[in-house]
Amino acid sequence: MKKIHLLLLKAFIRPFFVTFFIVMFILLMFFLFKYVDDLIGKGFEWYVILELMYYASAANVSMALPLSILLSSIMTFGTLGENYELVAIKSAGVSLQKAMMPLLVLIVFIAIGSFLFSDVMLPKANLKFGSLLWDIRNKKLSFLIKEGVFNNSIPGYSIRVDKKGDDGVSLEGVMIYDHTSNNGIAKIIIAKEGKMASDDKNLLLKLKNGVRYEESSGRNTVYNPRQQFTRMRFKETDQKFDISSFKMNRTDEQGFRNNTQMLNLKGLVKKEDSLSKELDSVNKFAAMTVSSYFKQNNYVKGYTKVKAVEKAIDKPVLSLMPVTQKQAVIQSALDQANSIKQTTSGRLTDYGDRIRNIIKVQIEYQKKFTLAASCLLLFFIGAPLGAIIRKGGLGLPVVMAIVFFLIYHIIATVAEKSAITGTLAPFFGPWLAIIILSPVGAFLTYKATVDSALFDVNNLKQFVVSLFKKKKTNLQVKP
Numbered sequence: 001m002k003k004i005h006l007l008l009l010k011a012f013i014r015p016f017f018v019t020f021f022i023v024m025f026i027l028l029m030f031f032l033f034k035y036v037d038d039l040i041g042k043g044f045e046w047y048v049i050l051e052l053m054y055y056a057s058a059a060n061v062s063m064a065l066p067l068s069i070l071l072s073s074i075m076t077f078g079t080l081g082e083n084y085e086l087v088a089i090k091s092a093g094v095s096l097q098k099a100m101m102p103l104l105v106l107i108v109f110i111a112i113g114s115f116l117f118s119d120v121m122l123p124k125a126n127l128k129f130g131s132l133l134w135d136i137r138n139k140k141l142s143f144l145i146k147e148g149v150f151n152n153s154i155p156g157y158s159i160r161v162d163k164k165g166d167d168g169v170s171l172e173g174v175m176i177y178d179h180t181s182n183n184g185i186a187k188i189i190i191a192k193e194g195k196m197a198s199d200d201k202n203l204l205l206k207l208k209n210g211v212r213y214e215e216s217s218g219r220n221t222v223y224n225p226r227q228q229f230t231r232m233r234f235k236e237t238d239q240k241f242d243i244s245s246f247k248m249n250r251t252d253e254q255g256f257r258n259n260t261q262m263l264n265l266k267g268l269v270k271k272e273d274s275l276s277k278e279l280d281s282v283n284k285f286a287a288m289t290v291s292s293y294f295k296q297n298n299y300v301k302g303y304t305k306v307k308a309v310e311k312a313i314d315k316p317v318l319s320l321m322p323v324t325q326k327q328a329v330i331q332s333a334l335d336q337a338n339s340i341k342q343t344t345s346g347r348l349t350d351y352g353d354r355i356r357n358i359i360k361v362q363i364e365y366q367k368k369f370t371l372a373a374s375c376l377l378l379f380f381i382g383a384p385l386g387a388i389i390r391k392g393g394l395g396l397p398v399v400m401a402i403v404f405f406l407i408y409h410i411i412a413t414v415a416e417k418s419a420i421t422g423t424l425a426p427f428f429g430p431w432l433a434i435i436i437l438s439p440v441g442a443f444l445t446y447k448a449t450v451d452s453a454l455f456d457v458n459n460l461k462q463f464v465v466s467l468f469k470k471k472k473t474n475l476q477v478k479p
Helices: 003-034 046-059 063-082 086-091 098-140 267-291 325-391 396-421 428-449 456-475
Strands: 159-164 170-178 187-198 204-218 228-242
Touching: 003 063, 003 396, 046 063, 046 098, 046 228, 063 086, 063 098, 063 325, 086 098, 098 325, 098 428, 159 325, 170 204, 267 325, 325 396, 325 428, 396 428
Parallel strands: none
Antiparallel strands: 159 170, 170 187, 187 204, 204 228
16 A cells, blocks of 8 residues: 555544544433433433443434544545645656555445444434433432422322421421322321431332321212311331332333334335235225115116117106205215215324324335445545635634534435325435435536645635625626
């Protein structure tokens, strides 16, 4: 391998890893902002949140990898152009295409690795992420007693504490409303102080120096205006609460395994085939159900040799019926029409959902390949773009990379949404951005090969100045 190739590989690998981890960190911060309501205030251990972030980072590779390739390629060739190293390489008889060849081989290996990652690793990571996020969202709020606030987290109880000790265990001014009785009348417990203790299933409050108030409707089942009111003082008592529902239980992952994003290529093919078969059976059953409303009386057909001449009807069929039967016939027709309408309207919603599921499977199948293709595309955009702008560092290259990646991401998102709604073919949903931007990459590669100053600031400045001069001359000529 030539020294020029080693120089280019070293100049590319360092910014590639730096930008990749920076983009991953930014995307993880966006992830935390999105799911902060599901994570905060539920008493999760730190390793549960770390595990969720680890699985979420796998889904962010599809955005971080193409963006890091685009940005690092712009920075690499921009730095070479800014330091006139690219000019020296070309003067040594090495063209831009030959200089890009070692990086192209590296990008091809990265693209192959990204395809294997999206087919093997990403479905497993999505399965782990989906099941863990389901458990987190369905976990109840942890029992946190706050000062001066009634807490209704435990079903059937409302607890208020005036003050909590610095140790987080001792309590002062405890008030408990017990709504677990069947008569609908709450029991009230008031204590001057207490302490908390808990295990995996129960929360125990050891209360001291308090009063228990109970009210009942009397001994008889009938209404009795004379109520019974009981007041009991205690020096020390224990109040136990069941908090087993607050513990997060891990769901079996097999229940999420059939989701579209958690399948590889073979699984997606099987799911599309099964969904298509289900749709065919549903359509056949719907056709049989609707056809039963269209009746034709041909009982003697095939059982007689008598040939009757067909009667031509040149006026509405309703006019041929007796007047006494017209109203009944019209009512029967209306009833059948309403029945058909109700039957088909219910079927249309189910049909649309099944078609949408098949489209999602087809889109997910194509997305297994678009990650690798996007890596190659954005490299062919970033490398010649860096050679054209001839600026390194984190200034102009970052701006250009963000602009092109936003264009790519917006086109891909809009195309995917259009494909899901049925306005665009499922194949073009994931591939439309690549198809549109491929000519841009070819154009930039051509411009970089012929040393075109496409983004030269001086040329733009001269163009703007000449444009204003023409406007001034036109204004002077008009009088």
